[in-house]
Amino acid sequence: MRYAVLGAAGQLGRDLCPRLPGEVVPLGRTGAPAVDLSRPESLHALFEEVRPDVVVNCAAYNFVDRAESEPQEAFAVNTWGVRELARLCRERDCQLVHFSTDYVFGLDQSRRQPWTESDAPGPISVYGLSKLAGEYLVRALCPRHLVIRTCGLYGVWGSGGKGGNFVETMLRLAGQGKPLRVVNDQTCTPSYTVDVAETTLALLNAGRPGLYHVTNSGSCTWYELARTIFELCGIHADLTPIPSCDYPTPARRPAYSVLDHAGLRSLGIASPRPWREALAAYLRERSQKT
Numbered sequence: 001m002r003y004a005v006l007g008a009a010g011q012l013g014r015d016l017c018p019r020l021p022g023e024v025v026p027l028g029r030t031g032a033p034a035v036d037l038s039r040p041e042s043l044h045a046l047f048e049e050v051r052p053d054v055v056v057n058c059a060a061y062n063f064v065d066r067a068e069s070e071p072q073e074a075f076a077v078n079t080w081g082v083r084e085l086a087r088l089c090r091e092r093d094c095q096l097v098h099f100s101t102d103y104v105f106g107l108d109q110s111r112r113q114p115w116t117e118s119d120a121p122g123p124i125s126v127y128g129l130s131k132l133a134g135e136y137l138v139r140a141l142c143p144r145h146l147v148i149r150t151c152g153l154y155g156v157w158g159s160g161g162k163g164g165n166f167v168e169t170m171l172r173l174a175g176q177g178k179p180l181r182v183v184n185d186q187t188c189t190p191s192y193t194v195d196v197a198e199t200t201l202a203l204l205n206a207g208r209p210g211l212y213h214v215t216n217s218g219s220c221t222w223y224e225l226a227r228t229i230f231e232l233c234g235i236h237a238d239l240t241p242i243p244s245c246d247y248p249t250p251a252r253r254p255a256y257s258v259l260d261h262a263g264l265r266s267l268g269i270a271s272p273r274p275w276r277e278a279l280a281a282y283l284r285e286r287s288q289k290t
């Protein structure tokens, strides 16, 4: 079995590649073949030269705020590039594993109950909309698909595209002695890329195409996450909870985007561990790495 992994140098890609059971061809925008989702013609080389059995797409345009002012760039990668990928996978009878986001939700601002795979999405940002359109195209065009929505990713490799993640940003700012004001009215589930990678593997083994939610278990706000990071690291930080209206950003974000794991349960696959345990494991691993 040969796996071609797009976005292999991103934080999820870095944790997924070593866990895939077979020959793994990590792909990026540089290297040979160079694969750039915003240049759909570059995808043809992937199929000609790599001849994969499974394509895993960890690549995305992930700049949530910047997407508001450059929607064409976000859609080029997250929607139209993904459409071509899905089309080519169907043509070559390849399986396609594609990652999406909790930001496909948010329109129902009163919701306080985890979203299941069968709930109707409603994005409130260009990024969320571009990812939702990408999901739909994968599901419509490529029968052998796994579409996996995840949330609040952090991994020891740091975000490839954004050059960091929330945990690292909090630790860096606290290390600089800066006062931190963190939003306390957006609830989601921070998720460790190792756990998402391992559950992705379980889904691949189960061999049942479809849409699945994969996050750690439980939920918290970004403020609660920051507080827990400092607590687990024994750091005293000057941390204040604030409402989102005190931290205006170009993109709107869901007030509540916790994802239910009904799909995993239907296959008898265990939900990834609680987010706090996963965070503690991440902090241990990063302290060994640095």
Ligand SMILES: NC(=O)c1ccc[n+]([C@@H]2O[C@H](COP(=O)([O-])OP(=O)(O)OC[C@H]3O[C@@H](n4cnc5c(N)ncnc54)[C@H](OP(=O)(O)O)[C@@H]3O)[C@@H](O)[C@H]2O)c1
Pocket (backbone or CB within 6 Å): 006, 007, 008, 009, 010, 011, 012, 013, 028, 029, 030, 035, 036, 037, 038, 039, 057, 058, 059, 060, 061, 062, 077, 099, 100, 101, 102, 131, 149, 150, 151, 152, 153, 154, 158, 159, 160, 161, 162
């Ligand atoms: N990060 C989160 O909190 C989060 C939350 C929910 C869902 N997700 C989804 O989870 C998946 C993995 O996210 P991640 O955090 O691992 O991302 P990441 O660390 O930012 O990595 C993204 C990867 O995509 C590549 N990429 C960007 N534009 C590309 C293009 N035009 N063509 C080909 N590759 C391109 C980047 O390559 P370069 O190294 O060349 O820049 C990078 O390797 C994505 O689908 C994302 O939407 C992420």
